[in-house]
Amino acid sequence: MVLYLVESDVPAAKAEEFSSWLATHVTKVVAAMGRSAFASRARVVGGDEGRFVAVYELTGIPALENYMMSRERAELAEETTKAFPEAKLQRSFAERVAQPRRGMRHGEEPGAAFVVRVALPAAEADGWSAWYEGEHMPEVLGDPGFVRARLFEVHSEVEGERHFVAIYDAVDLGAVGNFRDGRGPKLGEAHATRYPNARIDRQIWEWQQ
Structure with a gap:
């Protein structure tokens, strides 16, 4: 099991708009990843900005690599930049230990x-x-x-x-x-x-x- 994390910081004034947009965006990402992918999203409690996390679970590294190299992934990244150019994004991935x-x-x-x-x-x-x-x-x-x-x-x-x-x-x-x-x-x-x-x-x- 591989976890792909996309963490987003947006200005507080944009937080509610971003939250609504993220719900639809996550659905698009899962569709691009394939039927074995699973996603959830969370809002980070505390802080001055709107902080959100999209959590994607995939079967393994090859599945994540396929997505990262795909045209759909590039298009979705561009969509994010256009919709919220002020957002600060951090992406990481991890493998399950327990x-x-x-x-x-x-x-x-x-x-x-x-x-x-x-x-x-x-x-x-x-x-x-x-x-x-x-x-x-x-x-x-x-x-x-x-x-x-x-x-x-x-x-x-x-x-x-x-x-x-x-x-x-x-x-x-x-x-x-x-x-x-x-x-x-x-x-x-x-x-x-x-x-x-x-x-x-x-x-x-x-x-x-």
């Missing part, structure tokens, strides 16, 4: 996500990945508001480093808030203590319907 889930109950479809990005020295990455998947993720997922966790390794050309992104799907924004006000800081402190060389960035996403 996907534990607690088991969704009725009414627990994800409405939000707690997203953790980690960059650390390459020499520490294998040990970190084993610990994160085997111990840390289950601890976070044990919080009642979370229903699924996914860990991806992000492709990076930074020499000597490896980059990861963990996406913890939650029932709603309230569940993420309860975690951050409750067990979150303690677990974050344990992470920092165990891997002091890791750079960590955290975001909250609200999934859009």
Whole structure:
């Protein structure tokens, strides 16, 4: 499984217009990627600008390469530039490392996500990945508001480093808030203590319907 992320920053005054446009754009991208592709989109909570993320899931690197080399992809990129020339875009892709889930109950479809990005020295990455998947993720997922966790390794050309992104799907924004006000800081402190060389960035996403 490969994750293709397109992150967009637009001026706050354009946020609602961009949100509506993105819903249609994502549908076009999925059609260009093929029937095996799946997409979702989120609005990043907080910040002065309108921040959005389009998340595309594909079966593997060859499927992503086919899309990236396609005429449709070039046309869609041009469409974005024409519609929102002021938008700042960042594209990245990552391969799935792990996907534990607690088991969704009725009414627990994800409405939000707690997203953790980690960059650390390459020499520490294998040990970190084993610990994160085997111990840390289950601890976070044990919080009642979370229903699924996914860990991806992000492709990076930074020499000597490896980059990861963990996406913890939650029932709603309230569940993420309860975690951050409750067990979150303690677990974050344990992470920092165990891997002091890791750079960590955290975001909250609200999934859009």
